Each structure stands twice: as C-alpha cells, then as structure tokens.
Amino acid sequence: MAVCVPKGYLMAGVHCRIKRALRNEDLALVMSETPAVAAGVYTLNIVCAAPVTLDRSRTPSDRIRAVAICSGVANACTGEQGLRDAEEMARLAAAACGAEADQALVLSTGMIGVHLPMDKVAQGISAAAVKLGRSETSLVAAARGMLTTDTIHKLAGRTVTIAGHEIQITGMAKGAAMMGPNMATMLGLILTDAALTPERAQNALGAATEESFNCMSVDGHMSTNDTTLLLANGAAGGEPLEGDDLAAFQTALDEVCVDLAKAIAGDGEGATHLITIEVGGCADRQSALQIAKTVANSPLVKTALYGADPNWGRIVSAAGYAGVPFNPNGVTLRLNGFLLYEKGSPVEFDGQAVSASIRDNRDTLIQLEFSEGTAGRRFWTADLTAEYVRLNADYHT
Amino acid sequence: MAVCVPKGYLMAGVHCRIKRALRNEDLALVMSETPAVAAGVYTLNIVCAAPVTLDRSRTPSDRIRAVAICSGVANACTGEQGLRDAEEMARLAAAACGAEADQALVLSTGMIGVHLPMDKVAQGISAAAVKLGRSETSLVAAARGMLTTDTIHKLAGRTVTIAGHEIQITGMAKGAAMMGPNMATMLGLILTDAALTPERAQNALGAATEESFNCMSVDGHMSTNDTTLLLANGAAGGEPLEGDDLAAFQTALDEVCVDLAKAIAGDGEGATHLITIEVGGCADRQSALQIAKTVANSPLVKTALYGADPNWGRIVSAAGYAGVPFNPNGVTLRLNGFLLYEKGSPVEFDGQAVSASIRDNRDTLIQLEFSEGTAGRRFWTADLTAEYVRLNADYHT
Numbered sequence: 068m069a070v071c072v073p074k075g076y077l078m079a080g081v082h083c084r085i086k087r088a089l090r091n092e093d094l095a096l097v098m099s100e101t102p103a104v105a106a107g108v109y110t111l112n113i114v115c116a117a118p119v120t121l122d123r124s125r126t127p128s129d130r131i132r133a134v135a136i137c138s139g140v141a142n143a144c145t146g147e148q149g150l151r152d153a154e155e156m157a158r159l160a161a162a163a164c165g166a167e168a169d170q171a172l173v174l175s176t177g178m179i180g181v182h183l184p185m186d187k188v189a190q191g192i193s194a195a196a197v198k199l200g201r202s203e204t205s206l207v208a209a210a211r212g213m214l215t216t217d218t219i220h221k222l223a224g225r226t227v228t229i230a231g232h233e234i235q236i237t238g239m240a241k242g243a244a245m246m247g248p249n250m251a252t253m254l255g256l257i258l259t260d261a262a263l264t265p266e267r268a269q270n271a272l273g274a275a276t277e278e279s280f281n282c283m284s285v286d287g288h289m290s291t292n293d294t295t296l297l298l299a300n301g302a303a304g305g306e307p308l309e310g311d312d313l314a315a316f317q318t319a320l321d322e323v324c325v326d327l328a329k330a331i332a333g334d335g336e337g338a339t340h341l342i343t344i345e346v347g348g349c350a351d352r353q354s355a356l357q358i359a360k361t362v363a364n365s366p367l368v369k370t371a372l373y374g375a376d377p378n379w380g381r382i383v384s385a386a387g388y389a390g391v392p393f394n395p396n397g398v399t400l401r402l403n404g405f406l407l408y409e410k411g412s413p414v415e416f417d418g419q420a421v422s423a424s425i426r427d428n429r430d431t432l433i434q435l436e437f438s439e440g441t442a443g444r445r446f447w448t449a450d451l452t453a454e455y456v457r458l459n460a461d462y463h464t
Numbered sequence: 465m466a467v468c469v470p471k472g473y474l475m476a477g478v479h480c481r482i483k484r485a486l487r488n489e490d491l492a493l494v495m496s497e498t499p500a501v502a503a504g505v506y507t508l509n510i511v512c513a514a515p516v517t518l519d520r521s522r523t524p525s526d527r528i529r530a531v532a533i534c535s536g537v538a539n540a541c542t543g544e545q546g547l548r549d550a551e552e553m554a555r556l557a558a559a560a561c562g563a564e565a566d567q568a569l570v571l572s573t574g575m576i577g578v579h580l581p582m583d584k585v586a587q588g589i590s591a592a593a594v595k596l597g598r599s600e601t602s603l604v605a606a607a608r609g610m611l612t613t614d615t616i617h618k619l620a621g622r623t624v625t626i627a628g629h630e631i632q633i634t635g636m637a638k639g640a641a642m643m644g645p646n647m648a649t650m651l652g653l654i655l656t657d658a659a660l661t662p663e664r665a666q667n668a669l670g671a672a673t674e675e676s677f678n679c680m681s682v683d684g685h686m687s688t689n690d691t692t693l694l695l696a697n698g699a700a701g702g703e704p705l706e707g708d709d710l711a712a713f714q715t716a717l718d719e720v721c722v723d724l725a726k727a728i729a730g731d732g733e734g735a736t737h738l739i740t741i742e743v744g745g746c747a748d749r750q751s752a753l754q755i756a757k758t759v760a761n762s763p764l765v766k767t768a769l770y771g772a773d774p775n776w777g778r779i780v781s782a783a784g785y786a787g788v789p790f791n792p793n794g795v796t797l798r799l800n801g802f803l804l805y806e807k808g809s810p811v812e813f814d815g816q817a818v819s820a821s822i823r824d825n826r827d828t829l830i831q832l833e834f835s836e837g838t839a840g841r842r843f844w845t846a847d848l849t850a851e852y853v854r855l856n857a858d859y860h861t
Binding site: 112113114115141143145146178179181290291365366367370371376378379380381384386387388392393395398411412451452453455459461 | 508509510511512538540541542543575576577578683686687688762763764767768770771773775776777778780781783784785789790792795805808809810848849850852853854856857858
C-alpha cells in the first residue's frame, strides 16, 4: 500500500479542545524511533509565525525525533510570548518521545494573534504520546490533527525500491485557504525511511516544493505559517542516497508533493473545481509560472469557472497583465480540450458543450500556448465560489 | 453647480440595443464645438482592445472634436476586424459632429472577443447626434452610456477660477469589475474648458491618474480596455495655463479623479463597503503603494470586512507578503480608528464595537503604520461579497 507509515515512525492524532468543534482532532504527534534527518521550507512572509522561526533555526538537522502539530491557533503575531510557547511545545513533544528539548519541531495553524493555550497543548501531547502507533487509524488521525477548514484529510505516498531497499515516502498536508503562490508552502509533513544527508534532504525538499506547493494557490494570500518538513530516518537501510538512487527518490518525492498540492487546491475553501493551468511556448520557465499564477489568481477567471462559463476573454486578459512580454497574436487557448482562441483570434465553438464539460467535471484544464519559446509550467488552483466568501466572512465570529 | 457640462461641449446618451437590457443607455457621444486638446492614459495590459490601440495613436492631440463611447461589447481580442471597426466608429462619430475622420476618439467596454455590431453603433451615433445638448439630462445620459454592471452613474466636477477665468472640470467614469491596480485606468472621460497645451494636458492627466485610478482596485484584474481621456477645449478663455495657474488646475483635476476613483471602488460589483487603506511610515511612496495594493487585493481581507469581522491578522499578514522589507515589530494597525495591533503585538480591544463600526458604515478605514520612514499612500477598494461571485459566475450566460 502506497500510503502507510514508513518504517521507524509512530504517530497519533487527538482532540485536546484547541478547536471548538467537539470531535475534530486538533493535535498530532509524530515520533521517529531514531534521530532523523530533517529539512524544512518556510513561508517568505515577513510577518512569520513563531513555529516558523523556531523550525527555521533547527533545520536542516540530523537529529530530529519528534514533530508536534496543532490546529486552531496559528501562534502568529504573538511576539516574544509566542516564541516561548513554541519552544515549550517542542520541549513537551521531545520529552514525550524521550528526546532532548531541541530534537523536536512544531507546526501550528489557525487564528492569528491568539496565544497558544499551553495547558491544552500539554494535555494533548500527553494524550497523543500514549496513543502512538503505526496503523492506518493512527496515520489518518495525525493527518486530521493539522486540518482547519479542510473538508478532507490529505495523504499521499509512494513505495519505491532503490538500491535494493524498499523505501516509503508518505506525506500529509493541510490547505483550505490563505494559500498563496511564491511561498515556501502550506503545512506539510513528509516522512520517509530513506537514508539522506541533511544537505540532500534539504535540496530534495526544495526541488519538490518548487514544482508542487509553489505551483498552487487557492486565494493568493501568503500565510504567516507555511511550512513543509521532510523527515528521513534511514530505517529502510543502506547508505545515504546519491547519484541515480537519489534521482529515483526525488522522482517519488516529487510525485507525493504534486499529489498533495493538487489535493490542497481541489479542497480549497468552497471549491467546486480543481483547475489545472498548463502554460507552454514561453521564453523561460519563470515566465510560464508568472503567467499561470496570474491566471490562477484572477477572481474573474475563478468565478467564471464556478459558473461553468467559457469566458475565455478573462483568461487571455489575465495573461496580458502578468508582467511577461509576449506577442498577443501568438496566443492559443484551449479549455478542457476545446479550442477557444487561436493565434490571437476568436474561434467559433460550441459554448453549450464547453459549458457542460466544465459543469460536469470537477477537474478543469486550461491550456495556454504562446509563441515565444519552448518553456512550460503547470499550476493548480480552485474556483472562487459563494461558499468561499461565506466561509471567510464568517470565520472569526 | 460643480457637476455640469463645461463650456463648448455637447453630449448625448442613447440606447441602441448593443446591451440586451431594454432601457439602458449603451452609447454616448461627446462633441467639442472647437478642436480640443486631448490626452489619454491607457491599460498596460499586453492584450489591449482595438479602441485603446486607436486612441493611443491619436493622443496627445490638439484637434479632437468627438468621443464616441459604447458599452456591451469591448471590441477586445477581435483581431484586424476589431481595429477596422474602431476606426469606422470614430469616423461615424466625427462625421456626426462635422469633423474629419481622425478627429474622433472611441471607448468601448463589455464582452471580450465579440465584434462590434456596427449597424447598431451607426444607428446609435446618428440618434445621439440629434439629441446633443448641454443639460443635466444630457450629461447623465452620456455618463450612463458607458456603464456595464455599475449600479449608479459616476460624475464628479469642480468649478475653479484661475487667472480670472471660471474653469469647469467634469469627469464621468465606469467601473464595477475587471478593476486592477497598476493599470492606466478604467473608462473615464474628463472634460474641461480650460486652455492647456497637449503636453501639459498629458502630464496633468498622468499625474492625476497616478494618485486616483492607479490607487484603486476592485478585483485586481487589469482590463484590456482601461482608458481615461482628458479633453480641454479652452472655451473658458485665456492662454494655455502654466506655473501657479497650472498647479491650481492640477489640484482641481486631482480632486475630480479621486472622486471618480472612490465612486468606482465603492460601486465595485457586489460591494457593500468602500475600503480606504492608508499606509504610512514607509521608506518611499512606491513601497507604501505596494503594501496598500497587496492588502487591497487579498480576498481574505475583503471577505473579512464583508463579514464585519475585525480579523486584523489577515491585514498584517497581507502586508507581510507585499514584497517590501519592513520591521515586523514596528507595525501598528488601526481599523475605523480602533487600535488593534501596536508595534508588532496584539492589543486588547472591544471586538463587538469594532465589528459594529464596520457593519454600520459603508466607509471602512484601514490605517497601517510602519517604522521605516515617512512616506505614505492612500488606496481604495471594495469588499468581496457573495454577490460579486454571483454576478461574475453568471455574467456570460
């Protein structure tokens, strides 16, 4: 089974009443039985949360034993007290796993500007420590512990045999909203029993993030807490991967991260469509990304797809203000495979058929082709719905 | 009266069935009795509409006699045919005003990718030519002729005495959506009977736009058609303004443009709040603008205000990803005058009172103060509502 707990890890998810909802898990604890290599990528937001500051100072590492995650409170914009709380949360997690205080990392998500309820966090970590396990139930409970307004938990995995060792890569993530591109990423935790050096783990995670979480947005609002961690404890056996073996690992890691990124975009707050934007024919990959991201973040494009409306002018015009020079007479657009705009001119098409293809499928594909070169990029986003507005107008109160 | 037709102009608005709605004006004709100086600022979108291409080639000018405006069809993404249609529309407008073909400018707004119905445009221009007048009725009808989903027409004016001459400046504009910052602007037409040279008219319009229409957004989607024109026919008398007289004119022109920009933001599609964002304490004005614009375009900020929710973390975190370096411990935030966040730390505040102040007022004021310097900027936007989503999911079909 591709989604399972990699060798050498134990985990649990519990409800300790940080979130008001009665039954939802809001705290997860992940333990590595041996010191693991750990890498992290973090938000680029100047206003970053205390857990980001703490984890950033502790990664890359070769001795991490525990990760504690809580949802409901982000521990962001909380000043000096916030940093002390993050350190205490890490200390409690490490102690629960029989490790030293600085061998733990922490992740938090939820309300900004609220202090962590440390008594509940302490109770939660104690309760989770007793329940640590390797079953699918434990895995799902841990994945649920990081959710906020997500409607489903997000897990992805790959089992690959590299250099004679069966290696497992399993990732969990949360998304929903405050999801912006050009960030380090949202909350994600990827566990592997592969053997990696800290430097290679950091490079592998950075490369995978670039093509997955950084090619995804829900509302373009970069969070204060975005973090993805990669733990590699080497329990699969063998020496740290290098060369072709490392490349094979990278491919599997990329796939796990893309699966999670698509799961996050498809479960964007209020989303009814997972929109994939493929941009091709650009002078360079950065240009293709910039155009794809600009289309993805246009409220007019996102509402049109919510309305199953093949309003292609919104897509072409969004590309036009991406800040990337291109020949407007070289632009071709396809929507769910239907040709709508070719070399800068409108094309006759069956509007009813295109509209039906949008309405009847959760997956929507926008393909924009330019005439500047051969570089391309993929990007994922969600549509903008009345439910997104309702959720975010009502979230606080 | 500050909003009236300046000396030497005649205008009319008619319904010629470009728009499906039965009674709404969809064509306006504005005539200057003598050749007027004309300046224009235009969209920066690479995919720009045919009227933009035409007007850009004809401004600045010292001999414009007519402006024809139609709504319902944008004449954008329409290829060579679109440019021929724009030229024909200008020729018809010029002929109706007894002028030469190249003495007219055109503005269009509405559906992208649809060709202008030239028979209706021709009928509309003929019908408008017969009704040209200077009354308030004529002015309002012309202002209505450029509207799309706007709920009200937008007019602003100032009467100022400069160098012994009474000068009138009257502007009309349309907004509603596909409103993005860093554009040349939306549709706007500003008429004055002041005497200006073409170069000074262009500079005056550019300066006024920079502090008004370019400091305003509804949804951040830059249009293919954004245009503001300034016509100055000198009918007030006197030599072209210069020095202190020109500065006095600039002040009045700035006020007219700010009035129109605020009217557009406040009438954004589905809007229930006009949000003013004041950013201060920045190293330079560009940094302040960049922060204000990033806050203005965050869907999370916009939905929070729609929900009357003092969710200040969204505002502070949006500032953090604006791409402008700042000290996070030097940030202070006020919302409708209430202090919510001071020098990087949360402040105790009466959430009910702040929420009530948002709910009970259409005007909302966000004040963000940084500690990097003394530069500041104002920006206007609308909230993001379920009605915006409904309007834009249903617009095409």
